Amino acid sequence: MKIIHFRILFFALILTLHHGLLAQMIDFSKASIIASSQIASPFREKMMTVLQEEIVLKTSLKLSNNPNEKSALFILAIHGSGNVSSYSLPTLSQDAQASIQKEGFRIIHQNIAGKDVLWLIGADQRGLLFAIGEFLRTADLSKQKILFDKKYEKSSAPMYAIRGHQIGYRNTANSWDAWDFNQFERYFRELAFFGTNAIENIPFQDGAASPHMKINREEMHIKMSQMCQAYDLDYWVWTPADVDLADPKKFQEELKAHVDFYKNCPRLDGVFFPGGDPGENHPKYVLPFLKAVAAELKKYHPKAGVWLSLQGFNDEEVNYFYDYLAQNKPDWFTGIVTGPSSPDLAATRFRLDKKYLHRHYPDLTHTVRCQYPTENWDQAFALTEGREVTNPQPAYYAKIHNRYAPFTDGFLSYSDGVHDDVNKVIWSQMAWNTEKEVRQVMVEYARYFFGNSVAEAAADGILALERNWVGAIEENGGIETTFAFWQNLEKSHPELKANWRWQQLVMRAYYDTFIKRRKLYEQGLEKEANAVLNQAAKLGAENAMTLALEKVNQADQKPAAPELRQKVVDYCEALFQTIGLQTSVSKYKASGAERGAILDFIDYPLNNRWWLQDEFEKIRKMPNENAKLERLQIIATWENPGKGSYYDNISDQLKGPRVKTRTEDATDVAWWDNGLSRRRLSTQLFQNFPQLEYADLDPQASYTIRISGQGDALLRVDGERVRPVMYNKGVEEFKEFQLNPKFISDGKISISFDEPEESHLNWRQHSKVFDIWLLKK
Known part of the structure; x- marks a missing residue:
């Protein structure tokens, strides 16, 4: 019985709160709009039209400019304009001083002789425009309904001109x-x-x-x-x-x-x-x-x-x-x-x-x-x-x-x-x-563009989309959660399907999820291909390469999540129709591949199948089987160099755990070959002068540092410059440095790089580091 009584009291409390909230909301659905005659024409008429048009757009209600004795009022005014019809401007309190600063505004409700009046007052013309914007962002505007909180009062002016x-x-x-x-x-x-x-x-x-x-x-x-x-x-x-x-x-x-x-x-x-x-x-x-x-x-x-x-x-x-x-x-x-x-x-x-x-x-x-x-x-x-x-x-x-x-x-x-x-x-x-x-801000954005009923949820959805982009895809569980959230919003609000802002946000939820699923799938295929290459000595170089390519190319033959991809394509078509958004150079005549042409890159490989195909062509031209097998072994163990050895992809947060520096713009060279580079994925990310720290090394072991990069790599170990035993400067060619045992004696090292003199070069030609190995012999 106590539980039943508690539930009754709980629901009674909810109903009381609900009625209380409704009681402080004013219904302006039958209101009229008037404006101070001292607002200069044609701005006066423009602002009245703006408010009318916005209300029609969101509620289908056309408010009159000819009030009757009973109708509620919106009054548009500017400070210092005197009375508006028979209504005096509200007294300027100390709390309302901001509203008389340049571009400031004031919104205040009054009940005058039983009539609800909402004042939208600007310090100047712009202030009036911004007062209208504030009202539209905070009111509950829906079909045949204009509700506004009678306790809402605001005086505001901008901080920056x-x-x-x-x-x-x-x-x-x-x-x-x-x-x-x-x-x-x-x-x-x-x-x-x-x-x-x-x-x-x-x-x-x-x-x-x-x-x-x-x-x-x-x-x-x-x-x-x-x-x-x-x-x-x-x-x-x-x-x-x-x-x-x-x-x-x-x-x-x-x-x-x-x-x-x-x-x-x-x-x-x-x-x-x-x-x-x-x-x-x-x-x-x-x-x-x-x-x-x-x-x-x-x-x-x-x-x-x-x-x-x-x-x-x-x-x-x-x-x-x-x-x-x-x-x-x-x-x-x-x-x-x-x-x-x-x-x-x-x-x-x-x-x-x-x-x-x-x-x-x-x-x-x-x-x-x-x-x-x-x-x-x-x-x-x-x-x-x-x-x-x-x-x-x-x-x-x-x-x-x-x-x-x-x-x-x-x-x-x-x-x-x-x-x-x-x-x-x-x-x-x-x-x-x-x-x-x-x-x-996001709640007001969503309320104005999508409606009051979805404002809170859409605001959270926008913030969730931002978090989709933070950190490694593989470890970002929020991407799938955000996708489910937006899918539910998409199904629950079909009335917004032609709204271009809505279309963009829902499309992003699909795009992010498609890319995550595709990356996990394609990276998994590459791990399987590397396992095949690890058996090259038994299979033979040619057979191993054939089988490995068949494995990674399943990404094209049996692609991941095609239904999500199609939704992205459909939304891009809808966005072209609603707002002229050009998401492809060939299909929608975007001015360039970097100018929003996301459909032109939606299938870009997220494993190294293009690079592998090109590498295998080079390997096939090698003079003997042993040379082929040696190169295949390097490829197979690129990211897994063996027990006691370490690999770091310099700009991949997940595959570079020992990297202590970050680039300001780690994807700066992702635009090789007009965005369709066939190079290894790790090569398309770089740092110029990374710093790494290694711990738990074997003091009795012998170690070599190998670097894949471009140009120079002026290596320091524990602050001391180390000379190379191999020093190739071409893209993805290796440099190697044999470490003196003194560096390893305490079981840890730190490495860094000096900056070479390259002021004569374009920044795109500056030296770069892509991958680093610490190889234990």
Whole structure:
């Protein structure tokens, strides 16, 4: 009886809490919208339309602009605008002071003469736009329902003044080169709802038109400016100079292109000139050019600023720039942009005169070969998902933003598509308030784009997708759990199947799981093939190679999880239809294999079958059976050199347990042969100067260190340089070092490498270490 009474009391408590929550929710489904007449037109009308359209989109309710005596009200206002109709603005309390700061807002509920009134008040026009965004992210908007917590009150203003994203209408974009005017306006509006206040376009660079473009570039550039004007968002342009500015004729031609564009732009707030990537002009030519640009810019857009990045500048060029600022103190110059390959961000702020602003140019769009590569990423993902895959990493990018933001006045990110949509939102929200919880941002993201009923679950699902990418696939049990979670969401919410953001997230869950299953399967086949090669002395070299290849090639003949692969293909087709996402060069005419063409690499081998086939062809050309068997034995025992010996794949977390260093971007050379390299998988990962530690060695044994790499390997053991007994510099050729017994006497050693002088080489040609063996004789 006690148990029954307890259950009754428990359910009664739940019902009481539920009714209590419902009691504090206000129903605005029959509300009207009014706005202060002191909000300037056409912005006043635009904001009323925005709120109406968003409510229609999410609830199918069309709210009136003509209130009656009984209807609840949304009142749009700006601080200092006086009464709105017969309603006085709420008193500005001490707690609400943030709402009168630039771009700040206030949301407050009042009950006036029995009528529910929700005030959306901006400190200025943008503040009103951000107040609307806050409401839409926090309200319960569903079919024929508008519910809002009457106790919800907020006053807020952004911490950082510049919060924008580069949305360049050009061929290299992997999606929005296929967009029309309405899709761009929709995206600008949605970014603004999460605190974005600036959009950066690319009007000059990238000459070839995309085959997906429905609108010519010149028309779209001007239209984007008009869109920003309508929403009171800053409009920036990224304008590199691919020409030689030392040539007076080219100087003038480039300047004319700027002037012609400025004349036609209804709004322009910032001109960003990258010093490099692309561009190779010395600042002694760049600065006079920018001075001329500034003079012309001010004629048409007096408040617009001119910005420069020091990307690609060497020390002499950087010093030249700072000397110029110190000597001339130019008023036409606005600030520095710090992006990839720029000098250190913090050092730049300390060196830059306080007169000038400093803007971050973070890369939110790439996973490898980039400014902020994905940390601890399994090579299988790097090889197959590539550089521009759907990459929601909210915790990672929040950490990066909050680390560097104090040295800046804000940011305008680099992006080349919608695959990084989550990252754009997290960066905008962190720039608004660095203390906001990452999960809360994701809940609001999911609530706005997917609906209140799935907001909490989808937010957790996004965070789980991020964790899929942390560490070795083989040891990440969360990948399958995340897959089951998203599969359940997929089945439970068929109404979201045409939502492109939803499509991307579900597709990622399938892709990650497919790659994990495929890697486990294909690596298992290679272990079986190595077991065959270990029997080569009995089977004969030719027979062993034939049987080993048959084994590893089962990955192609009997592939793993074909049903998951097909789901990825289906979602990629859906994404092309909904948002123009180009996931293949051949099928969807992506501008390049690195530009999000994930389908072109979905079947890339995750064992060494391509490498084995090529190696076997070399072995067949060897002069005798003994030479063949010797090489086959090395291949068979590559990762398992025998009892008492050790092997480390330098950049594989699972196969390199003695490696104590990590590379900033361990998958940097995964792009050999346009992403289709036939080299051994361990060769496609490297470190330049790794450090390793060995323990529990046999003090009485003799040991040799073998290295597979490229170029030099200036080895030190316990801090002492060791000379080689074999020293081949070609890719995958071996270097060997015989260890003096003194190093082993205490049963442990540490090894490291000196840096060779290679300043004359491109970084891709620098010396590398792929694999290291400590071989016990």
